[in-house]
Amino acid sequence: MMRVSDLAIVRGGVPLLAGLSFAVEPGSALILRGPNGIGKTTLLRTLAGLQPPAAGQIEVPEDSVAYASHADGIKGQLSVVENLNFWARVYGMADVTDAVLERFALQDLRARAAATLSAGQKRRLGLARLAVIGRKILLLDEPTVSLDTASVGRFASFLQDHLDAGGSAVIATHIDLGFTATVLELAPYKLDAPALTASDFDEAFL
Amino acid sequence: MMRVSDLAIVRGGVPLLAGLSFAVEPGSALILRGPNGIGKTTLLRTLAGLQPPAAGQIEVPEDSVAYASHADGIKGQLSVVENLNFWARVYGMADVTDAVLERFALQDLRARAAATLSAGQKRRLGLARLAVIGRKILLLDEPTVSLDTASVGRFASFLQDHLDAGGSAVIATHIDLGFTATVLELAPYKLDAPALTASDFDEAFL
Amino acid sequence: MSDHSLRPVSSLWEFANPVRFMALSGKILPFVWVACVACLGVGLVWGFFFTPDDYRQGSTVKIIYLHVPSALMAINAWFMMLVASLIWLIRRHHVSALAARAAAPVGATMTVIALFTGAVWGQPMWGTWWEWDPRLTSFLVLFLFYLGYLALWAAIEDADTAADLTSVLCIVGSVFAVLSRYAVVFWNQGLHQGATFSMDKEENISNVFWYPAVLSMLGFGLLFVALVLVGTRTEIRLRRTRALMARASAE
Amino acid sequence: MIALLRRDLALAVRAGGGFGLALVFFLIVVTLVPFAVGPGQVQLAAIAPGILWLGALLACLLSLDRILALDYEDGALELIATAPLPLEAVAAVKALAHWLTTGLPLVLVAPVLGILLNLPGPGYLWVVVSLAIGTPALSAIGTFGAALTVGLKRGGLLLSLIVLPLYVPTLIFGAEVARRGALGQPLETPLMLLAGITLASVALLPFASAAALRVNLR
Amino acid sequence: MIALLRRDLALAVRAGGGFGLALVFFLIVVTLVPFAVGPGQVQLAAIAPGILWLGALLACLLSLDRILALDYEDGALELIATAPLPLEAVAAVKALAHWLTTGLPLVLVAPVLGILLNLPGPGYLWVVVSLAIGTPALSAIGTFGAALTVGLKRGGLLLSLIVLPLYVPTLIFGAEVARRGALGQPLETPLMLLAGITLASVALLPFASAAALRVNLR
Numbered sequence A, B: 001m002m003r004v005s006d007l008a009i010v011r012g013g014v015p016l017l018a019g020l021s022f023a024v025e026p027g028s029a030l031i032l033r034g035p036n037g038i039g040k041t042t043l044l045r046t047l048a049g050l051q052p053p054a055a056g057q058i059e060v061p062e063d064s065v066a067y068a069s070h071a072d073g074i075k076g077q078l079s080v081v082e083n084l085n086f087w088a089r090v091y092g093m094a095d096v097t098d099a100v101l102e103r104f105a106l107q108d109l110r111a112r113a114a115a116t117l118s119a120g121q122k123r124r125l126g127l128a129r130l131a132v133i134g135r136k137i138l139l140l141d142e143p144t145v146s147l148d149t150a151s152v153g154r155f156a157s158f159l160q161d162h163l164d165a166g167g168s169a170v171i172a173t174h175i176d177l178g179f180t181a182t183v184l185e186l187a188p189y190k191l192d193a194p195a196l197t198a199s200d201f202d203e204a205f206l
Numbered sequence C: 001m002s003d004h005s006l007r008p009v010s011s012l013w014e015f016a017n018p019v020r021f022m023a024l025s026g027k028i029l030p031f032v033w034v035a036c037v038a039c040l041g042v043g044l045v046w047g048f049f050f051t052p053d054d055y056r057q058g059s060t061v062k063i064i065y066l067h068v069p070s071a072l073m074a075i076n077a078w079f080m081m082l083v084a085s086l087i088w089l090i091r092r093h094h095v096s097a098l099a100a101r102a103a104a105p106v107g108a109t110m111t112v113i114a115l116f117t118g119a120v121w122g123q124p125m126w127g128t129w130w131e132w133d134p135r136l137t138s139f140l141v142l143f144l145f146y147l148g149y150l151a152l153w154a155a156i157e158d159a160d161t162a163a164d165l166t167s168v169l170c171i172v173g174s175v176f177a178v179l180s181r182y183a184v185v186f187w188n189q190g191l192h193q194g195a196t197f198s199m200d201k202e203e204n205i206s207n208v209f210w211y212p213a214v215l216s217m218l219g220f221g222l223l224f225v226a227l228v229l230v231g232t233r234t235e236i237r238l239r240r241t242r243a244l245m246a247r248a249s250a251e
Numbered sequence D, E: 001m002i003a004l005l006r007r008d009l010a011l012a013v014r015a016g017g018g019f020g021l022a023l024v025f026f027l028i029v030v031t032l033v034p035f036a037v038g039p040g041q042v043q044l045a046a047i048a049p050g051i052l053w054l055g056a057l058l059a060c061l062l063s064l065d066r067i068l069a070l071d072y073e074d075g076a077l078e079l080i081a082t083a084p085l086p087l088e089a090v091a092a093v094k095a096l097a098h099w100l101t102t103g104l105p106l107v108l109v110a111p112v113l114g115i116l117l118n119l120p121g122p123g124y125l126w127v128v129v130s131l132a133i134g135t136p137a138l139s140a141i142g143t144f145g146a147a148l149t150v151g152l153k154r155g156g157l158l159l160s161l162i163v164l165p166l167y168v169p170t171l172i173f174g175a176e177v178a179r180r181g182a183l184g185q186p187l188e189t190p191l192m193l194l195a196g197i198t199l200a201s202v203a204l205l206p207f208a209s210a211a212a213l214r215v216n217l218r
Ligand code: HEM
Pocket: C064, C067, C068, C071, C072, C114, C115, C116, C117, C118, C119, C121, C122, C123, C125, C126, C135, C136, C137, C139, C140, C197, C198, C199, C200, C201
């Protein structure tokens, strides 16, 4: 499904990781692990196409990827349901169903303006977005931040169903999600970050 | 040190918790636990004096409390050290020392503009602030969000030292910090939120 | 950095290679400076001290030796930035991005000099420091474009991003600058009395004034080239040092 | 795309959205002018068309940073960029939404404010016409400026700095149409030029905006 | 408090900070006025003092939302509020920092822009004097407006809306001083009133601002 070969990534002109190769098959998930600042977020942004890779190839079927960042992209003035419907429509899908709301325990909050949600409730809303846009490959950046244990479990079961239905996922996380997945330790691919940063732009002058 | 009696809290006009009484002695920590949206953030804001309690008393020595919220209050254009020095000066303390920077593994990032830190690095910076402002009672709202295991350990050891030095802390968290502390389950104090919310203002017309 | 700077040049684009650019610009820079100082010195001294006073304007006419060249270079500098921006966007030659960046402050300064000398001149000529004459007005607008361009460079930290965005701004801005010029001419056409003093056409100007004027124009042109070369070289050196230090500390 | 437009419009009319505020700002600027320049009737009437245009332009300008910055800050822009919408379309829709919530109301309210400034009789029609034709260009140019500055921390004023020189031709032709209209002079030429600028901006600038956005999200 | 002032000034002069941009906005507004109202010399000179005041006021206005909103958004304001600084002092320092980075530069640059508008000779002195006396009031009032709107999502335009009416007296007296100065008329009365407004705003408004902040952070 997603095939990455010999990828190198750069952030703010600093080379972070190099020589990454992996494949994510339908029905399987890949968990990215590594200490803070190693480049998980940057890797996911690259896979999502937001920034170009410094080297290497990313092969991925067109229109199959959904990205969920640290921030949830929620509009505080819109209600929970309006937020979800907006995303569904942008991706050309049907409006959100009660089943999805229940799955993420949002049914009681459906008409609440998103600005008045607590940290964990906002996060649940951000994750529910993944269920309404109908994408196969999910790129998730620390999806369980601020979630309580019950919500983590709820999310894990959603993810398991997604995989069982032939989807796949790449997840950066520091905690244990409690389901089987390949784990990719990023530490071995780390490039020693230069103390002084030279950007691509600077490199051109060597 | 901090003594709370029969506290009730309200958020956005909705009563959340009532009948809370607890005391936090010097050298001890209190961990707040409860599902998303129960009112942990609201409780901590109330203890910090940012919002008035709906009922009950909070007794706390003057100028002894520091609050750390979900957001870290970091200025992206300033460097790591400049950010910390600012807070130190606001609280009338000496500038940040190398020991503090090392404690939070920020020594290599000291001159970096805070905007270019990763999620976890930002959080470490936010936590390092607690070490430079010299306050006794720390009110921490999910301090370990985005931190990797090593950083969580580092933070726990900082907290342990703080307690050993006679400080105390109230911490809202979903994960295990790995040190001994009283745990306060908030669920029993929960009020069933009325479906239609009446604000204090409206109530005055009854 | 040495070996490929010795190969013969096979295409103009090779100068876009930083190494080649440094080698070549290092060689010609002294000559440019010498020529610039010579032209400016002779032109200005000749113009200021060895030309007769104009019968209508008196000695104030001499400001023309500063005013006209700086005005011309102000426009040419923007044009050069446009070309450099296009080269950067299309062929991604780093030198051209830096050259555009180096030209902007020079061009902005030229604009200020033209505006200032014009104002100083306008006081005895028109009895006012400022007149909303189309030409002056479009210069003011040009100055605003320079300000926006410089502010955008200054506000962005990442070099690639800054080069890309300023290039896009330069291209869009050029179109609007030309539009503004036409708009301004249109706007003030009916209201401005044609009496405004003008020496636009070469016939209006006698040779005594003309030769030193040409010399000082040449001098300003060379000054511009020299300053842009210096600016570009400094930027290149700066970036090369950064890159080298980064490499060294990585090893 | 329609979803995006509808969302932007919905956000604008919700509490705290920008709708109506540009209008009120316009109203206030126009009201302050007599305080600033003194209340001589003749003088006011002479500058009325120009002040209306200037006020509309400033009101537009003030609302520009809402076009993209809000979506950038809460992460929605990244998500929209990874959604199956071409960025050019996103830029065009954003400009359209801005015009509908800002430019259009300004056009409609301008005649009312004209009364405050003693605008001469025939001026009303032409102020409205020139604003109706010119404001879409203001929105398109503004979206381009917003796209250029979206990554920058509170690029608000930088945005103004970049956008204002770009507004000069539109302002000149627009105010010229309004002024000539008020005086009953012929105004075909500036009107055609104004329309030309608007058409060209609306057709071409979304591409430049999308390019700038792509760079900024990198 | 000095730490806060120094930080705010440092933030303002860093890349992306507001410093200089208000100035440039002032420059641009003043440049655009002739485009809008037409280039007649006499007419321009007559409205010059008023336009300078209006331009300064708008430039001030545009930079108001930086005073508190940035600190609110990244959570710094909550932390500052729980720090051992009285909120009144915080409000006063914020107003002072705003004046130093906005009002003061405007005062200094106003004479240069006066040239563009053919300001009559004696006008220069009085434009500068009136702005120097009046702009601190603009900053103090603006900080109060910012404190009122800080909780609201992008209160930018709402802020303008609230602040502009409050600016009216300052604008009237300030522009009056400048206008009378330009015409060589007696100007003691408006000057005293202007000074009175400034003193009162600077002395009292920080208390109102602090009260508003307290409510908004609740
Ligand atoms: C701030 C004020 C002024 C600005 C921005 C300005 C701008 C310019 C520009 C752009 C040019 C060169 C354009 C060309 O060669 O086609 C120029 C040339 C010239 N300007 Fe000015 N000007 C200003 C004031 C004045 C004043 C007050 C006078 C005289 C009374 C004046 C007289 C001339 C003359 C004689 C030329 C030479 C034209 C030629 O060589 O063909 N300018 N000015």
